[in-house]
Amino acid sequence: MKMLPPDYTGHLRLVRTPDVEGDDNRGFRADLIEAYVDDEPAGYALTLFIPRDRFETWYPNGIYDYLRLHSGISLPHDPADPAAAEALQRSRIRVSVDPTDPDRVAKIMAGLKDRYATGMESFMAFNVDRPKMDYIRVYTEGEKDFKVFPRDKPGFLRRNRMTDFQGLGIGQVLYREMARWHAEQGRPLHSSSLIEPSAVAAWQHMANNLPGAVSLESRPVLTARSSGPMYVMDGTSIGPWAPQWAVSAALVRQDGSVEDLLSSPTPMLGR
Secondary structure (H helix, E strand, O other), rough: OOOOOOOOOOOOEEEEEEEOOOOOOOEEEEEEEEEEEEOOEEEEEEEEEEOOOHHHOOOOOOOHHHHHHHOOOOOOOOOHHHHHHHHHHHOOOOOOOOOOOHHHHHHHHHHHHHHHHHHHHHHHHHEEOEEEEEEEEEEEOOOOOOOOOOOOOEEEEEEEOOOOOOOOHHHHHHHHHHHHHHHHHHOOOOEEEEEEEHHHHHHHHHHHHHHOOEEEEEOOOOOOEEOOOOOOEHHHOOOOOOOOOOEEEEOOOOOOOOEEOOOOOOOOOOO
16 A cells, blocks of 8 residues: 655545435435545545335336336326327337227237336346445546536536545545445445446455455346446444554544544554
């Protein structure tokens, strides 16, 4: 692990922001932890999942809401409704059907529901009450302007110094603190379904050095886009930790309270 450049004093601060994008993304909740070193942005981690109560709010009609929100197919519940045939014609499947033939409309609708039922089951198993590390980033030299959250709003954050923060253990802190945060809500942290080689290496490193807390999923929930191994981290068995260069390490919780991560540090991960 590298040491911090000499022009830094080594004050590490992590800031939690729950539900950073608000409840306007098909039920998904995005939780953010940002890392700062001497008040300079150093990186962030973002998790994504659908809380159970939001799923019930956004998908009260089950497969009909899933089709509408994720496949662009809006169907009335009643095949005899003339709007059902019109909806089939407008949808991505482009089915032309006589609106005066409700039996034919009903058959097509039933086929659609059967076709997407497995996809909905996989979607629920992968997303509902199952937070996963959607994105983690530690800034490198030369990254001056970057998008801030919410991601669909305009705005950029300007870095004052072009420091390469990679290799300083900041990514490890972000992983661990995100796992601890979700453990407080009774949920383990999962890896994403699309996991890059660098993320695989990070997860495997933690699995080697935090036995019992980080492991390969024994029964991974796969999606059509899954690639690479899938890991799970139990934050209940992970304590506070900070890199050895940190002279102070503060976690700012969502209620504004501050936890000193150096007051009861746990052993450092292997290098």
